[in-house]
Amino acid sequence: MPFTAVEKILMQHSVDKLDTVSPGDFVTANIDYVGFHEGNDALVFKMFEEAGELAGVWDRDKVGMFLSHHFCTGLSDEFAANQKIAREWAARLGIRIFDFGTGICHILIMEEGLAYPGALCLFADSHATAYGAVGAMSTTAGTEMVQVLLKGHLWFKVPTTHKYTIEGKARKGVYPRDVVQHIVREVGLDASVYSAIEWDGSYIHSLPVPLRFPFSLMSVELGAKCSFIEPDKITLDYIDRRVKAPYEVVKTDPDARFEKTYHFDISDLEPQVCAPSSPDNTKPLSETLGVKIDQVCIGTCTGGSIDDLREAAKILKGRRVKARTLIIPATREANLQCAAEGLLQIFVESGCDLYPPFCGTCQTLCVGHLAPGEVQIHPGPRNWQGRTAEGSYSYLASPATCAATAIEGHIADPRKYLQEVKE
Amino acid sequence: MSSKIGDNGWIEGSVWKVGNNINTESITPSRWLHEGVDVLMEHIGELLIPDFPAKVKKGDLWVGGTNLGCSSSRNAPRFLKKKGIGAVLCNSASRIFYRNAINEGLPIFEIGMEVEKINMGDRIRINVYTGEITNRTTRIGIKAKPYPDFIMQIVEAGGIGNYIRSHKSEYKLLK
Numbered sequence: 001m002p003f004t005a006v007e008k009i010l011m012q013h014s015v016d017k018l019d020t021v022s023p024g025d026f027v028t029a030n031i032d033y034v035g036f037h038e039g040n041d042a043l044v045f046k047m048f049e050e051a052g053e054l055a056g057v058w059d060r061d062k063v064g065m066f067l068s069h070h071f072c073t074g075l076s077d078e079f080a081a082n083q084k085i086a087r088e089w090a091a092r093l094g095i096r097i098f099d100f101g102t103g104i105c106h107i108l109i110m111e112e113g114l115a116y117p118g119a120l121c122l123f124a125d126s127h128a129t130a131y132g133a134v135g136a137m138s139t140t141a142g143t144e145m146v147q148v149l150l151k152g153h154l155w156f157k158v159p160t161t162h163k164y165t166i167e168g169k170a171r172k173g174v175y176p177r178d179v180v181q182h183i184v185r186e187v188g189l190d191a192s193v194y195s196a197i198e199w200d201g202s203y204i205h206s207l208p209v210p211l212r213f214p215f216s217l218m219s220v221e222l223g224a225k226c227s228f229i230e231p232d233k234i235t236l237d238y239i240d241r242r243v244k245a246p247y248e249v250v251k252t253d254p255d256a257r258f259e260k261t262y263h264f265d266i267s268d269l270e271p272q273v274c275a276p277s278s279p280d281n282t283k284p285l286s287e288t289l290g291v292k293i294d295q296v297c298i299g300t301c302t303g304g305s306i307d308d309l310r311e312a313a314k315i316l317k318g319r320r321v322k323a324r325t326l327i328i329p330a331t332r333e334a335n336l337q338c339a340a341e342g343l344l345q346i347f348v349e350s351g352c353d354l355y356p357p358f359c360g361t362c363q364t365l366c367v368g369h370l371a372p373g374e375v376q377i378h379p380g381p382r383n384w385q386g387r388t389a390e391g392s393y394s395y396l397a398s399p400a401t402c403a404a405t406a407i408e409g410h411i412a413d414p415r416k417y418l419q420e421v422k423e
Numbered sequence: 424m425s426s427k428i429g430d431n432g433w434i435e436g437s438v439w440k441v442g443n444n445i446n447t448e449s450i451t452p453s454r455w456l457h458e459g460v461d462v463l464m465e466h467i468g469e470l471l472i473p474d475f476p477a478k479v480k481k482g483d484l485w486v487g488g489t490n491l492g493c494s495s496s497r498n499a500p501r502f503l504k505k506k507g508i509g510a511v512l513c514n515s516a517s518r519i520f521y522r523n524a525i526n527e528g529l530p531i532f533e534i535g536m537e538v539e540k541i542n543m544g545d546r547i548r549i550n551v552y553t554g555e556i557t558n559r560t561t562r563i564g565i566k567a568k569p570y571p572d573f574i575m576q577i578v579e580a581g582g583i584g585n586y587i588r589s590h591k592s593e594y595k596l597l598k
Contacts, residue, residue: 026571055596075457126496126519140496142523144583150594155573189444190490194518223490225518278444363453382494385470386452 002253004161005228006196009137009250013120015153023160023259030153032136032245033062033114036124036145037069037105038086056093058152063095064114066105069125071366072328072358073100103331103357104301106130106217110209111333113242117231118250122148127301127381130217132199132227133209134239135249139226159225160259161252162192164215165201168267173415175311176207176214177302177379177398178272179264184221185274185282187262193223195259198252203266204229209238210305217301218381221279228252273377273411274396277385285401288411295376296321296406297368298352298399299328299360303379306337308399313343315403315417316350322409325352326368328360352406362394363387377405427579428530432552434509435559436483440543441471443488447499447520456497460505467506482509484547486538489513492520500524500531510549512556512567514538525574528582532556532567540565551578 001020003011011018013029021027057063065086074080090097098108106127109115117135122128124145131138139156141148148154166179197219204212212229219227229235231249271285298304298312309329327347329335335357338344344354361368362380364387370376372391379402383394397405400414407417428434455466468475485503491513492499500511500523511524511531524531530551541547545560552575554567570578580586591597 026573055598058596124496126494140519142496142498142519143501143526144522146587147583150587150596189493190515193490193493193515221494223493223517280444365453365457382448384446384448384494386446386448386454389454 002256004196004198004256005135005230005250005252006137006161006226007158009118009120010156010158012118012250021158023158025158026155027158028153028155029120031062031122031148032119033064033109033121034123034141034145034148035064035066035105035109037066038071038083054093057095057149060094062152063093063149064098064109065090065095066098066102066108068098068100068102068358069105070359070363071100072356073366075366101332101356103329103334104304104359106301107213107305107330110134111242111331113239113244116239116243116245116247117235118248122154126220127217129219129224129227130213130301132219133212133216133229134235135229135231137196137226137228157194159194159196161196161198161256162224162260162262163198163200163258164262164264166199166203166264166266167201168203168265170203170266170269173271173400173413173418174266174269175398175400176211179203179266179269180214180218181274181279181282181396182266182269182272183264184218184280186264187222189221189223189278189280191222192219192260194225195223196226196228197222197224198228198258200230205232205234207234208307209235210307213305214302221381271398271401271414273401274383276393276395277383279382279396285397285411285413288395289413291395291411292375293323293377293395293405293410294374295361295368295370296323296325296402297328297361297376297378297380298325298402298406299330299355300362300378300380301330301359302381303399303402304328304330304334304357304360306334308379309334309338309343310341312399312403313346315400315414316352316407317346319350319407321351321406323406325406326355326361327352328355329357331357361388364389377402377411428551432550433548434482434551435546435548436509437480438484438486438541438543438545438547439468439472439475439479440486440541441488443514444490444493445471445487446494447492447497448495450492450499451497451502460502463502464506467502476506479507481507483507484509484549485511486541487511487513488538489515491516493517498523498527500529501527504529510551512538512541512547512549525577526583528578528580528585530578534565534567537565
């Protein structure tokens, strides 16, 4: 019987050692790695306290605490106190802590080799779908993380799988961030509710791993439970120096059944901008040109990789920004690489401000607050109302479009600046 | 049947209805979430239904369309329950919202297009064990699929925390 990769991963991890599963089945499965960040861990720790003294976690090497996700700095006395509790718990339980300055949890998990082909991972955050980019199955757990920490397993419903195939070569100025928000608009926010999304096609497999993150991570914006991109040579080169655990690449059988299939050819796509205030409100860039922008953030989980920052730097080099512009690399690794390549110099000379790695202004939780009436643009995954102050608005675009916009102070086309770049 | 929920599993309340693809940010906005629970309770749901925080009564139902509670994994069901919501009905739920509801002991049922038979303000009676739903305003009956046993146990315990506590002997790492 043919199976999808996600079905195989669930079978291989099933406590009952199942040799067959079908969509809709309930499976209890062993977990390879779990992480939680400062936003949701307070609840988890509160439950520990309520549930009694915790003697330990099922496997300390398979648990990580990530404090540098939503915040790059302390905010208040209460916040500092919560962080202190989190650090003390990490020390007591002997689990690794990723503290301020390390960066966005989901990117770190792949950079640190904690997610790998065939692994089953959980994170207490919705964008846990990201690790499909390295061939893992990963999804979100909330307060049930207590169950996982105590026993190392959790129940799952086997999802149906939807296949999204993307073919073609993107035009200059068109990036994965443009492609993914175009797809969200085309198929809708509820296209793949509770399903696994398998991303495939020549376009996906041409991308460096960090530029596959927008697809795997934003799978949740299509309602998906998890994502999967079959590991190829690019994946294996990326994880080679990162993954310490033994692993085996899991692939979908050629005749496996998909509940839905979508095909896109992005050869003619122009840059895309998502307007306020829903991640499916995407329009061609040409329809949004000229919208006045008060603040630009170049960073976030879907725009803060070294590949993203290089594109932004190409455009910003030798120019001055008109909008206030925050540069926020996704992780310390991306930050260090920016430093090594001289990009930080370019950003500062152009009038941008540098921030330590974290989520950025996708939610204005610690920097980049907007006043009512103000408008920002960033390459992050979401722009719902409620993520920034009432009466403020967010547009979403590629880091290149964000950089061009920073220069002009209104939404601008990155292609005219890229024309002048000699590569 | 032994019953720990409502009156033999029956709960009744008025409907607060929202549309499709309602995200958790709009139920529990970041800006209030980080001000603390008390402040959040004054504003919960108001972006969607301005009257909601002032007028919701204990046992009322939150009713949504497709993909209810999409986006952020923040525990919106926890706060809806704290505000008094007794059960959630929807066409379909986002996976995270669905599991958060179960793990908070907040009954949630996906009833597909049947949700169109429920309007804002209707009085609804629902049996958490059998999935029987009666719209007392329109007198229309609806049937939801009951939970498998292992999920019912978590809901019945009042959430995963209580469930673990009541099965402490199975959790060797808890003193």
